Amino acid sequence: xxxxxxxxxxxxxxxxxxxxxxxxxxxxxxxxxxxxxxxxxxxxxxxxxxxxxxxxxxxxxxxxxxxxxxxxxxxxxxxxxxxxxxxxxxxxxxxxxxxxxxxxxxxxxxxxxxxxxxxxxxxxxxxxxxxxxxxxxxxxxxxxxxxxxxxxxxxxxxxxxxxxxxxxxxxxxxxxxxxxxxxx
Numbered sequence: 001x002x003x004x005x006x007x008x009x010x011x012x013x014x015x016x017x018x019x020x021x022x023x024x025x026x027x028x029x030x031x032x033x034x035x036x037x038x039x040x041x042x043x044x045x046x047x048x049x050x051x052x053x054x055x056x057x058x059x060x061x062x063x064x065x066x067x068x069x070x071x072x073x074x075x076x077x078x079x080x081x082x083x084x085x086x087x088x089x090x091x092x093x094x095x096x097x098x099x100x101x102x103x104x105x106x107x108x109x110x111x112x113x114x115x116x117x118x119x120x121x122x123x124x125x126x127x128x129x130x131x132x133x134x135x136x137x138x139x140x141x142x143x144x145x146x147x148x149x150x151x152x153x154x155x156x157x158x159x160x161x162x163x164x165x166x167x168x169x170x171x172x173x174x175x176x177x178x179x180x181x182x183x184x
Contacts, residue, residue, distance in 0.1 A: 003066035010058035017058075018051045025067060029074040035145040036078040037085075046081055050074040075143065104174040119182065126176045130169065137165050 001020045009017035029050055033043035053073040063069035127135045133155060140146040140154065141162075148166075152159045 007058060007062060007066060010055065011062075018055065021051060021054060021070060022047075025070050028067070029070060032071060032074045032144055033078040035147070036075070036082055042081060042085075043078070046078045047074060049077050053077065071144075104170050104177070119177070122177060122180055122182065123173065126173055130172075134165055134169055137162060138169050141166055 001024065003024075006017055006020045006024070009020065026047065029047045030043055033046040033050075034040065037043050037046065050070065050073045054070055057069075057073070061069075127138060130138070137151055137155065137157075140151050141148070146154070148159050148162050151157070151162045155162075157165075
């Protein structure tokens with residue numbers, strides 16, 4: 001079923017909308033949640049919470065990109081759960097990914113006047129200027145939290161190439177943000 005029909009079901013408050021969302025995007029949501037939480041039970045719970053979140057948001061919201069809308073909810077819920085969990089249970093891949101980006105993104109102490117939304121827009125603009133494969137690797141790693149090994153398999157690269165691409169992209173992003181006046 002296409003996204004517009006699924007959204008129509010949500011507007012009609014038809015529970016079939018949740019089943020259709022799960023059929024179309026359940027695997028992707030589970031992948032996102034598992035990549036963050038590294039635990040099947042917690043991931044499944046976040047996916048179920050995602051459907052509740054979508055149900056509560058539509059209506060009044062009518063998302064332009066339903067897949068991104070659903071993924072964003074799944075990702076945010078998973079990150080909140082990760083924050084709540086004890087450190088021992090956290091996924092090391094996510095912690096490394098977040099640490100990698102922390103060295104590139106502004107700190108509230110040094111750039112209190114820069115909003116997360118502004119930084120997000122700058123990152124989006126920066127990524128649009130990159131080659132498609134560089135952009136895709138960056139998004140898979142820092143949005144979907146895929147492992148380096150999974151990214152390498154997905155794109156047919158070596159793990160070394162993926163690591164090098166991420167390193168170079170982070171450095172270019174840091175330089176771009178500084179050039180745009182964001183104090184790191």
